[in-house]
Amino acid sequence: MKIWWILLLGGMATYLTRLSMILLFSRWQISPWLGRALRLVPAAVFSAIIAQEVFLPNGQMNLSFHNERILAALAATLVAWRTKSVLLTLAVGMATLWALQIFFR
């Protein structure tokens, strides 16, 4: 039973969060300074997610050379910068990670 309460309340909380500002800004005009700040949202949020996934695998900080994700992420960054292709970035990133894991383990 507990899981269904989690779904109901967690689902409502998530949906209302997603809806909140879309509805709020239906009535209010967004001031120019706020618009400029909001332009930075994608870069800030996604960079934070990437950084935690790469440097804190399994929630533990790992800045050492044995963290294969760091080199794999660097390779992926290079490919994303040169090609702008999501598919190539995924392919090179995973291939690099797997190669390093085989090589180092």
Next chain:
Amino acid sequence: MAEQPNPPSLMAEFWRGVRAEFPLLIGVAPFGMIYGVLALAAGIPVAAAQAMSAVIFAGSAQFITTQLYAATPMLLTVLTIFVVNLRHLLYSASIAPYLQNLRPGWKLLLAYLLTDEAYAVTIAEFQRSANSGRASAGFFLGAGLALWGTWQASTAVGVFLGANLPQNWSLDFTLALTFIAIIVPTLKDRGVVAAAIIASLIAVFSGGLPYKLGLLLAALLGILGGYRLEEEK
């Protein structure tokens, strides 16, 4: 609102949205499968595991729920889901200006589809083109529904395969790679680059904070820092 002479049709934009989302689906599918496996392993019933992908529809919150499920009180789990999903407040605010002229029904529907991956593709498109109104709603709907279908299907595959899914392939890394592919090409001006660097640094050193609060802190300080550095120009 005055329409442009030749506004792109809703359907054309819908399919453009689906196509733009497509590469991300390849990164999302393994993630959905891993979630399905973890949910069953945590003791969540099959029906609830599948329903969570439709009702909560947010990868990181669903993963944390599988971790908390066995030993955490219900309200604390809900609170955690809420906090982990607070970044959607920023997405909601940043996409709101482009949806201002839509009918309420559109807003209610599109808000449901406002996930990380649909937002990533849609905000990039909106910032590039100056489209607004129903055409842009079509693009968002296409990207959002493509992701929705993939998330439900990959959850089902994970639930079905269960423990037969290979565990040691580091498939969860596709999330980070997908976001790298989305964000790196947008790092073009000083404000955006500063926001990305500051947010990354703070995210690494605030990773120990509970409920993924470090993520929110990092994003907010990144935005603040990027904004200040942009002003100095």
